[in-house]
Amino acid sequence: MSTHQTQPLIGLETFSWKKWDACTHCGLCLPSCPTYRELGLETDSPRGRLYLMGSAFKSQDATPLNEEWAEYIYRCLDCRACETACPSGVHFGELLEQARAIYEQNAHRSTSHKFWSNLVFKQILPNKERLDLIFEMMWLYQKLGIRWLVQKSGILKLMGQLGQMETLLPKIPPPRLKYTIQDITPAVGETRYRVGFIPGCIMNQVFTETNLATIRVLAENGCEVVTPRKQTCCGALHLHNGERDFASELAKQNIDAFEDEQLDAIIINSAGCGAALKEYKVLLENDPNYTEKAENFSNRMQDISEFLAEIEMIPPKGEIPLRVTYDEPCHLLHGQRVKSQPRDVLQTIPEIELIELTESDWCCGSAGIYNITQPELSQEILERKMQHIADTEADIVATGNPGCLLQIQQGIQKRGLDMKAMHPVTLLDYAYHGLSPEDWIEFSNNRM
Ligand code: SF4
């Protein structure tokens, strides 16, 4: 007689069986999967992960959701390359996020894991005042030379993963910069469009200049730019880490923040956030109070490159006579299916030389917080990317996502390459405002 005690699985009603059933197990997604390429295991492939989800959830028993099961499910980058490759249209990203949410509801997580997860996802990311304070402290830490002392002292080597995280910390811009973003920025010249803007949470702390550049470029193209203060974190990191209910609450707050604004589009420059914002309509499809509002919100969301490529863009006049290669953020390419627009927009810059990057459609290993949770695999994936980047001999690697910018810049520094990672919109901003390459090289040297 079996002594196995079943534990009823909590949250199973949120799993989209119909979408899971679309998989025909053909395996055509396997050659596109970075973890399968690196590890060669079926359980680290999209098909294998779908099998793991199905077999565990069909049992309606929480026991199979053990650490080994979670290891395969959390080793996925959520890069969604398998979605692009899949001929049956399996929504892998959505199923993965649902599976992680079910796991988090049933798993016996340690007290320290619960503490950190609550602190980061619920107490810090959605709280602008706390985020401001933390990044002001980081700015002071760097500005006052404490970072230099800490790095020289060798203490980081003794701090394990925390020390590793410190080395990933980019140079934080002066905190006052983000307060220069206005609620409403007028168009330059005639107003052709009225658009909303989402500066993001971490994006606005670390890449404030990119946000300001985005607003300037929109204004140059006749946009009045509305940046409502009531908006909050988009919830992308929450979704990737199994905090689906909390992400839904953040989604509602963002939808409400833009509800009363008459806008032609809502613009985002961060690919990871953009993919999550465009999928609010899926996240809230069963919430009768928000189904329609979420659909309306998501349908207005556009990546900056997508918007500029769609309107009659005013071409910039400033020349940037440099070699630029473009790396595709997974959540822009696979999550939003935006491929040609960033290249088209970059091509409007006079004298720019755009060089195609081999495997530009492969993940760089950043993937949200993957470089912190899976540092070794993340570095292996980055190494392959950096070899292709080095082969281009470009001056600039353009990419439209904060995580990818940080990851690639770290790869550039590690290899000692004479290159910079920049958001495409920053290059456009320089071209609109006639900054010379020398000006911006000096600017970005000070910045990085
Ligand atoms: S999301 Fe990326 S890493 Fe995960 S299974 Fe799909 S291709 Fe592989």
Ligand code: SF4
């Ligand atoms: S996810 Fe798509 S490509 Fe991969 S095995 Fe299933 S049906 Fe085939």
